[in-house]
Amino acid sequence: MEFTKGHGTGNDFVILPDPDGALDLTPGLVAAICDRRRGIGADGVLRVVRSAKHPEGAALAGETEWFMDYWNADGSYAEMCGNGARVFVRYLLDTGLATATDAALPVATRAGVVRARVDGEVVAVEMRRPRLYDASTTHLDGLTLAGTAVDVGNPHLVCPLPAGLDLPELDLTRAPQFDPVLFPAGVNVEFTAPGAPVEGTDGHVLMRVYERGSAETLSCGTGACAVAAVALRDAARDTGVVAVDVPGGRLTVTVTDDTCWLAGPAVLVATGTLTPNTLTTP
Numbered sequence: 001m002e003f004t005k006g007h008g009t010g011n012d013f014v015i016l017p018d019p020d021g022a023l024d025l026t027p028g029l030v031a032a033i034c035d036r037r038r039g040i041g042a043d044g045v046l047r048v049v050r051s052a053k054h055p056e057g058a059a060l061a062g063e064t065e066w067f068m069d070y071w072n073a074d075g076s077y078a079e080m081c082g083n084g085a086r087v088f089v090r091y092l093l094d095t096g097l098a099t100a101t102d103a104a105l106p107v108a109t110r111a112g113v114v115r116a117r118v119d120g121e122v123v124a125v126e127m128r129r130p131r132l133y134d135a136s137t138t139h140l141d142g143l144t145l146a147g148t149a150v151d152v153g154n155p156h157l158v159c160p161l162p163a164g165l166d167l168p169e170l171d172l173t174r175a176p177q178f179d180p181v182l183f184p185a186g187v188n189v190e191f192t193a194p195g196a197p198v199e200g201t202d203g204h205v206l207m208r209v210y211e212r213g214s215a216e217t218l219s220c221g222t223g224a225c226a227v228a229a230v231a232l233r234d235a236a237r238d239t240g241v242v243a244v245d246v247p248g249g250r251l252t253v254t255v256t257d258d259t260c261w262l263a264g265p266a267v268l269v270a271t272g273t274l275t276p277n278t279l280t281t282p
């Protein structure tokens with residue numbers, strides 16, 4: 001089984017080409033591939049499959065050839081992955097499965113079609129505008145933090161830290177607790193603090209994230225979009241540009257009236273051959 005490894009601001013993925021949807025990808029195999037000691041190691045898997053050949057992509061086959069079949073490191077799958085989409089586009093272009101044109105490149109996901117533009121190292125994807133919902137809380141390490149539920153195609157809870165508490169102090173080795181009624185399918189939890197002004201932006205936020213199905217990661221693209229939408233609301237703005245600094249680098253989020261552009265570096269770092277029968281899960 002051929003694979004490619006790539007990442008976007010440190011959010012890393014194993015990419016499996018499976019154009020005809022022939023691969024028997026199971027939760028156990030995904031978890032074994034993503035295991036950082038016994039497998040290749042990654043925050044998630046991106047299966048590259050023709051839209052027409054995937055049950056959830058078939059309805060979008062008229063709009064785009066490729067479906068991003070995204071799986072979290074624990075073998076669960078998610079509706080959307082912003083950094084994954086950016087790395088997926090880098091893969092399509094570098095392998096010649098798609099060509100860059102002036103028109104934005106469409107990619108099918110479980111959350112619908114996203115469109116991408118590439119400018120050198122930077123890949124930007126256009127998703128729908130994040131939707132802000134209820135206030136809620138999370139419990140972490142004896143702390144109770146208030147937050148806002150945000151839907152970016154997948155679920156998020158954005159929790160600004162109170163004054164006196166710094167992001168590096170958080171212990172994210174264990175999962176934050178959340179309201180299971182509000183988030184029956186789980187949630188990605190973002191913790192934020194204000195950043196110093198950045199020229200050319202309307203806001204700057206520092207963020208750490210605990211991802212559903214993958215634990216703490218160095219970056220989360222949809223999380224950055226959720227964080228930007230909350231920052232703009234708190235600044236009494238409908239639209240704007242927000243720099244979001246994650247442990248793996250900087251993402252730039254542009255929220256418009258009805259869409260949200262997520263931009264940042266996306267790189268491929270390795271290719272290889274995987275021998276699935278040698279993989280074991282803990």
Ligand SMILES: N[C@@H](CCC[C@H](N)C(=O)O)C(=O)O
Nearest residue numbers: 078081082083154220221222
């Ligand atoms: N890292 C991703 C989000 C991946 C999915 C998430 N863990 C979920 O279960 O919703 C991103 O860059 O958006």
